[in-house]
Amino acid sequence: MHLAWKLWLETEGKVFGPGPAELLEHVARSGSLRKAAGELDMSYSKAYWTLRALEDRLGFPLLTRPVGGMSGGGSTLTTEALDLLTRYRALEAEAEVTLEELFAKHFG
Amino acid sequence: MHLAWKLWLETEGKVFGPGPAELLEHVARSGSLRKAAGELDMSYSKAYWTLRALEDRLGFPLLTRPVGGMSGGGSTLTTEALDLLTRYRALEAEAEVTLEELFAKHFG
Numbered sequence: 001m002h003l004a005w006k007l008w009l010e011t012e013g014k015v016f017g018p019g020p021a022e023l024l025e026h027v028a029r030s031g032s033l034r035k036a037a038g039e040l041d042m043s044y045s046k047a048y049w050t051l052r053a054l055e056d057r058l059g060f061p062l063l064t065r066p067v068g069g070m071s072g073g074g075s076t077l078t079t080e081a082l083d084l085l086t087r088y089r090a091l092e093a094e095a096e097v098t099l100e101e102l103f104a105k106h107f108g
Numbered sequence: 109m110h111l112a113w114k115l116w117l118e119t120e121g122k123v124f125g126p127g128p129a130e131l132l133e134h135v136a137r138s139g140s141l142r143k144a145a146g147e148l149d150m151s152y153s154k155a156y157w158t159l160r161a162l163e164d165r166l167g168f169p170l171l172t173r174p175v176g177g178m179s180g181g182g183s184t185l186t187t188e189a190l191d192l193l194t195r196y197r198a199l200e201a202e203a204e205v206t207l208e209e210l211f212a213k214h215f216g
Contacts, residue, residue, distance in 0.1 A: 001117050001118070001123060002118055003116075003117060003118075004115065004116050004118045004122070005114065005115040005116070005203075006113065006114045006115075007111060007113040008112050009109055009110070009111060009215075010110055010111075010112045011109050011110075014112070015109060087215055088214075090214055091210050091211060091215070094210050094213075094214075095113075095206075095210055098207075099115065099203055099206075102199050102202050102203055105199075105202075106195045106198050106199040107195055107199070
């Protein structure tokens with residue numbers, strides 16, 4: 001038997017979790033929302049609207065929009081998006097270690 | 109912004125989490141699976157089959173079955189079920205404290 005868990009950030013409802021984190025990481029690596037969507041087997045429009053909704057809930061932009069707009073030249077993460085992503089992954093990594101310790105304590 | 113999380117126990121797939129824990133607690137309090145199901149707005153047959161499937165995955169009985177069978181006289185938790193429930197709630201309580209600390213550390 002092992003421990004399984006999920007964590008995410010909320011304001012009114014769900015704000016940020018594993019899905020958006022993965023999408024942002026792919027944008028950061030590929031420099032393009034279209035490529036990121038493709039790598040994740042997601043339609044470009046789903047990826048686009050996911051990020052637009054996320055920006056509304058967070059209140060800050062996630063992608064820089066170079067000439068041609070979001071669908072044009074390419075996309076990189078804003079400083080705020082990188083900061084959020086870094087904090088989220090750090091929280092998740094420490095949560096994993098801590099939760100495994102607690103599981104071993106109670107079920108080991 | 110605040111932290112939200114969920115944790116459960118797995119073997120092959122999901123084994124034990126918030127739903128079964130709540131159901132067992134209601135059985136323990138009311139002494140009856142039928143009453144527990146009613147209190148949780150769940151049909152008796154859904155509650156019954158939830159616990160039967162859970163017993164298969166866990167490999168031990170959760171409810172004592174007094175004369176009349178599971179649907180008869182009343183139900184109390186087996187020692188193993190009480191032990192599982194207690195460990196699970198203790199794990200969950202400590203996880204809550206720890207995860208809030210980590211959230212404050214990274215997003216505070």
